[in-house]
Amino acid sequence: MTDILSLDRPARPAARPVALSEMPTLIGLTREEMGKALAEVGVAERQVKMRVSQLWHWLYVRGVSDFDHMTNVSKDMREMLKRHFTIARPEIVDEQISTDGTRKWLLRFPARGAGRPVEIETVYIPEEGRGTLCISSQVGCTLTCSFCHTGTQKLVRNLTAEEILSQLLLARDRLGDFPDRDTPPGTIAPAEGRKVSNVVMMGMGEPLYNFESVKTALLIATDGDGLSLSKRRVTLSTSGIVPEIYRTGAEIGVMLAISLHAVRDDLRDMLVPINKKYPLKDLMDACRAYPGLSNARRITFEYVMLEGVNDSLEDAKELVKLLKGVPAKINLIPFNPWPGTNYQCSQWEQIEKFADFINAAGYASPIRTPRGRDILAACGQLKSESERMRKVDRMAFEAMMIANHGADD
Ligand code: SAH
Ligand code: SF4
DSSP states (O other), rough: OOOOOOOTTTOOOOOOOOGGGSSSTTTTTTTHHHHHHHTTOOHHHHHHHHHHHHIIIIISSSOSSSSSGGSOOHHHHHHHHHHOOOOOOOEEEEEETTSOOEEEEEEOOTTTOOOOOOOOEEEEETTTEEEEEEEEEESOSSSSTTTGGGGGSSEEEEEOOOHHHHHHHHHHHHHSSOOTTTTTTTOOSSTTTOOOOOOOOOOSSGGGGGGHHHHHHHHHOOOOTOOOOOOGGGGEEOOOOHHHHOOOOOOOOOEEEEEOOSHHHHHHHHGGGGTTTTTTHHHHHHHHTTOOOBBBBBEEEEEEBBBBTTTTTTHHHHHHHHTSSOOOOEEEEEOOOOOOOOOOOOOOOHHHHHHHHHHHOOOOOBBBBOOOOOTTOOOOOOOOSSSHHHHHHHHHHHHHHHOOOOOOO
């Protein structure tokens, strides 16, 4: 059939300008991915490697979030980059500072090809001589730990590597951890005196169910030519996804925290149901095999104190037995109640007795104390786009993050 050109046919609509928030990001890409992205938009093959190093320095040593601040990159190149990519930070919807110095940011991430936009909270907890940033890996969780409010909420979505890493970039912006813009190119931010000295993957979600993005983000955060966080100061907390614990040891190499909470399979099956799939024996085998363990590099075992459930001295005794041979420290977390839960926090004297028993057996067993209560995040409460989400997430996130400050050196 002959196609007859009709002059009445409306002209093809002009391409819609792409909103900044929908542009592909350069944040959270591995060096290889960044090289590929640059080559795809026309950066000459022979220049790619040099451009990647240049950009890496600007993004992760200098912390710029605007191509125009990359002063040793030619104007033409900057314009080209701007046409194709964004390096913008997420929007800060809210920032609160507690009387004890804890800070909480409510961040909004645009959709950027990863499904719906999401809002998450990131919490910074300053302590004597260090500061810990508590980062989320998912919005919601697919697991259903019975004492955790997040367990009552469906997974909304995994965060991307950009979204995980941006929580750190944004905190460093706000806390003044990047060098001043006027310092000459090549400047390295000293590791000493940084406000964010430690990172814990202990916000919302199960990081090992979002393995690839968490891995990419943490490898960038610990890259010596960039953000340069020491792997010993990054702790990933998991409910016990055994195969990915092995992968974490082999492929990421950060410190490990295990949400243990029970020392017998029958009880752990109830509290942390993933235990049915990966029972204590398998979990402890994975812990024993974790590379690089020593007295200076121990696994943290998190143990929520639930009255009459897991807080007897018999449990403490079993715990010591279970951990035999594993360089370990135990974080006792007073349970944070939420509406509808049947659990109660153990009595303070019981928590102390439990801690004393473990201490006497030679394990450090600090009891975590909530921070930032006056800003209702005593470490963090997720606020989402809908009112329903807002209420549910808030409680869950608050409960979790109250429990979770205090990474280990
Ligand atoms: N999903 C991962 C990372 C979240 S860290 C994990 O489970 O390890 C959150 C920590 O807070 C976990 O140890 C979790 O078990 C604990 N937690 C969850 N709800 C809690 C609550 N209501 N009170 C005290 N600790 C809680
Ligand atoms: Fe998910 Fe961790 Fe809560 Fe369990 S404790 S439901 S794994 S966030």
